[in-house]
Amino acid sequence: MSKQLFLNKFQEFITQYKRVVIVSHVNPDGDAIGSSLAFYFFLLKLGIDVKVIIPNDFPSFLSWMPGIDDILIFDKNTDKGVEYLNSADLICYLDFNHPSRTGLVHNDLCHCTKTPRLLIDHHRDTDFSQFAMYLSEVETSSTSELVAEVIQYHGFDKYLDDNIATCLLVGIMTDTGSFSHSIYHPETFEICGKLISPTVDYQLIHSKIYNTFSENRLRLLGHCINNRMTVLKEYHTAYIYLSKSDLEAFDYQVGDTEGVVNFPLMIDDVKMSVLITERQGVIRFSFRSKGEFSVHEVAKDHFNGGGHTNAAGGTLNCTIEQAIKEFLKVLPQYKTLLNQ
Ligand code: 5GP
Ligand code: MN
Numbered sequence: 101m102s103k104q105l106f107l108n109k110f111q112e113f114i115t116q117y118k119r120v121v122i123v124s125h126v127n128p129d130g131d132a133i134g135s136s137l138a139f140y141f142f143l144l145k146l147g148i149d150v151k152v153i154i155p156n157d158f159p160s161f162l163s164w165m166p167g168i169d170d171i172l173i174f175d176k177n178t179d180k181g182v183e184y185l186n187s188a189d190l191i192c193y194l195d196f197n198h199p200s201r202t203g204l205v206h207n208d209l210c211h212c213t214k215t216p217r218l219l220i221d222h223h224r225d226t227d228f229s230q231f232a233m234y235l236s237e238v239e240t241s242s243t244s245e246l247v248a249e250v251i252q253y254h255g256f257d258k259y260l261d262d263n264i265a266t267c268l269l270v271g272i273m274t275d276t277g278s279f280s281h282s283i284y285h286p287e288t289f290e291i292c293g294k295l296i297s298p299t300v301d302y303q304l305i306h307s308k309i310y311n312t313f314s315e316n317r318l319r320l321l322g323h324c325i326n327n328r329m330t331v332l333k334e335y336h337t338a339y340i341y342l343s344k345s346d347l348e349a350f351d352y353q354v355g356d357t358e359g360v361v362n363f364p365l366m367i368d369d370v371k372m373s374v375l376i377t378e379r380q381g382v383i384r385f386s387f388r389s390k391g392e393f394s395v396h397e398v399a400k401d402h403f404n405g406g407g408h409t410n411a412a413g414g415t416l417n418c419t420i421e422q423a424i425k426e427f428l429k430v431l432p433q434y435k436t437l438l439n440q
Pocket of ligand 1: 125129195201207225385387404405406407411412413414415
């Protein structure tokens with residue numbers, strides 16, 4: 101389904117449904133929350149009864165966002181979440197393309213197989229056969245940019261308001277690292293230009309996202325760079341590991357490691373950066389790269405994950421020591437590509 105076909109058919113399609121549920125991915129980021137809330141506000145304006153469900157809590161730097169209190173957090177309110185899923189007549193996947201990315205929601209999503217699905221997303225390797233409607237563009241900054249295009253097609257003059265504009269800007273800003281990567285075309289800037297207004301202040305939104313660290317969070321960042329970063333010159337790679345006790349020492353709160361993985365890329369010669377974190381029972385991998393080197397393949401082929409060319413994630417079920425070992429074992433396969 102082309103973007104044009106999606107846009108042409110969208111309004112007729114969506115208005116058939118009475119109870120819509122929007123789901124986004126586990127450990128929701130700015131784009132997951134921004135795109136879901138903007139789409140939520142848009143559907144409300146179309147007169148649709150809609151609920152946003154996220155698998156687990158959002159980071160505190162998003163807590164000021166309009167509509168955030170309307171979101172159902174599945175691991176805190178599972179019974180109600182299951183009720184919403186079971187009574188939905190349409191389920192929308194925003195900012196992910198496979199149910200396995202929805203953590204605890206996964207099981208219940210799989211139960212309501214008869215409910216049609218709509219997808220708006222920018223990740224790779226989508227199995228389109230599961231969707232009644234889809235807008236999937238890999239070469240787009242963010243899901244929020246795609247939602248912005250949908251709303252723009254139906255008329256910004258009719259549907260855009262400060263809440264929607266704010267949510268969309270948060271999503272695009274965070275998924276592009278404040279417009280420093282994942283920008284594939286001028287439309288990204290053009291659409292953001294249309295979202296900014298005298299009452300939607302980009303600099304203020306940026307400050308609410310990036311200048312609201314706790315002291316512990318900033319000190320944890322310092323610890324990561326000073327004590328936990330290894331630079332592997334021959335692989336143009338740097339990795340940072342964080343054990344459970346590291347996180348405890350800095351009173352870790354959800355979102356505190358967000359952005360840490362980007363810092364090693366500031367080193368001139370580093371093309372790939374990896375953050376290896378010990379989470380409840382699993383090891384999380386966060387990959388970033390600059391230039392052509394694709395971390396999607398690394399995450400997909402070795403760490404049960406995936407993502408985009410320059411940003412991907414994955415998990416392993418092992419100890420932090422084994423995870424580091426595994427990463428170091430895999431690395432030589434990419435030596436040639438990393439040296440290009
Ligand atoms: P992050 O490092 O910020 O957790 O994730 C970076 C990017 O990779 C995000 O776009 C995210 O959606 C994607 N991603 C993270 N973890 C996974 C995973 O386990 N599987 C897949 N397919 N994508 C992931
Ligand atoms: Mn995204």
